[in-house]
Amino acid sequence: MINVLCGALVAGLLFTSVVQAKTLTYAVTDESWVPYWIVDEQRVSGILHEFMLALDERLPEELQASHPLPPLRTQKLFREGQVQIECCVSKSWRSDGDQESVSLWTVPVLETEEMLIFAPGRRFPYQHLQDLQGRSIATVRGYGYAGSEYFQRNDGADARALIYLVAQGRSDAGILDRLEWRYLQHEDAQLQAPRWQVEEGPTINRSQLRLRLHRQLAGRLEVFNAAIRSLQVDGTLARIVARYAPKAHVVGLVEIR
Numbered sequence: 001m002i003n004v005l006c007g008a009l010v011a012g013l014l015f016t017s018v019v020q021a022k023t024l025t026y027a028v029t030d031e032s033w034v035p036y037w038i039v040d041e042q043r044v045s046g047i048l049h050e051f052m053l054a055l056d057e058r059l060p061e062e063l064q065a066s067h068p069l070p071p072l073r074t075q076k077l078f079r080e081g082q083v084q085i086e087c088c089v090s091k092s093w094r095s096d097g098d099q100e101s102v103s104l105w106t107v108p109v110l111e112t113e114e115m116l117i118f119a120p121g122r123r124f125p126y127q128h129l130q131d132l133q134g135r136s137i138a139t140v141r142g143y144g145y146a147g148s149e150y151f152q153r154n155d156g157a158d159a160r161a162l163i164y165l166v167a168q169g170r171s172d173a174g175i176l177d178r179l180e181w182r183y184l185q186h187e188d189a190q191l192q193a194p195r196w197q198v199e200e201g202p203t204i205n206r207s208q209l210r211l212r213l214h215r216q217l218a219g220r221l222e223v224f225n226a227a228i229r230s231l232q233v234d235g236t237l238a239r240i241v242a243r244y245a246p247k248a249h250v251v252g253l254v255e256i257r
Contacts, residue, residue, distance in 0.1 A: 023062045024217070026052060026085035027074035034159070035183035035244035036088075039068050047179075048087050048209075050240045051109065051231070058227035061220070075099060081214050088209035093144070102215050107225045108208040109237070113178040114146070116201035117166050124172065126202055138165040138174035145175055146205040159184060160191075167196050175204065182245040 028049075032039045038046040044065065056063040066074065066083055075094075077083040079102055086094075088109045094100060116126060125131065129147030139145055140162055141155040154171045156162045159180055166174040181200065185191055211224060231237045 023064055024084045025064050025066055025082070026087055027078060027083045028065045028068050029071045029074055030068040031071060034180055034187075036179075042068060044068065047110075047240055047244050050243075051237060052087055054231055054236050054240070055224075055227055058230055059223065078102070078212070078214060081216055084214045084217055086212040089212055090207040090209060092207070094212060104213040104215055104218060104221055106211040106213065106221065107228055108210050109228055109232075110209045110241075112207050112209060113203045114175050114205040114207075115178045115181070115203050117163065117174045117176050117181070117198045118172075118201055119166055119169050120197055120199055122169065122172070123199065123201060126204070129204065132173075135172040136170075138162040138171035160188070163191065163196060163198055166198050173201065174198070178203070179241070179245045186245075 028039070028044055029037070030039055031037075032046075034046065036046050036048045037044065038049070049065075052063060052065070063085070066077070069077075074083060074086070078086055079098055081102070091105060094103055118124075124135075129150055132147055132151040135151050136154050137145075137151040139148075139153045139155055140158060145153075154165055156165055159176060162174045162176060163184075165171045178200075190196060211228070213221060213224065217224075
């Protein structure tokens with residue numbers, strides 16, 4: 001009986017070691033979303049890149065990044081289980097049936113804010129999404145926006161194009177992630193020129209970014225949650241954000257100003 005128990009214990013330990021030694025792959029796309037993901041050819045940096053490196057140190061599994069791939073390709077690989085983790089997205093961005101059916105969600109990592117920006121002196125009153133009714137709003141091509149049923153989209157290729165459309169009065173306002181704006185202000189000297197000047201407006205939407213785990217990792221969800229909380233509680237995540245957005249401060253998962 002003792003031999004049987006010992007054998008079971010050893011087998012259990014070996015199984016635990018195999019689980020702990022497992023390598024998990026997380027998705028990296030070839031499209032930048034500064035300062036969250038900054039992709040320059042094959043070189044990757046940014047808040048979420050550093051967050052994943054820090055998370056790797058808190059987990060028994062080894063986390064490895066995929067090669068930068070087109071977003072639709074990474075979603076296909078996730079659906080098939082070849083990529084097991086996506087960092088970090090809102091549940092609403094992956095609500096279609098094929099993606100939702102294979103997804104598990106961790107606790108929130110960060111909360112992002114989308115704000116309105118205006119050309120100097122062209123701010124209009126805003127309290128609700130309905131206040132954008134009939135207005136031309138600068139957006140980024142291919143992105144989804146809360147309240148888009150109310151306004152006319154004026155798409156640019158990226159955030160800089162969006163800012164320019166607003167600064168030049170070609171749109172009534174624009175919608176821009178607040179941390180992205182802070183990062184661009186700090187990193188892009190061109191935005192200091194008079195023809196690029198815009199003003200920050202109110203927040204119009206908040207999204208909680210979470211790790212999306214493939215359903216095959218159901219037994220590891222709480223381990224991931226504990227690791228994420230530890231990075232928030234000990235200030236690691238706040239320090240990462242501060243390196244990319246010096247004017248912002250993070251407490252827990254919510255950005256405070």
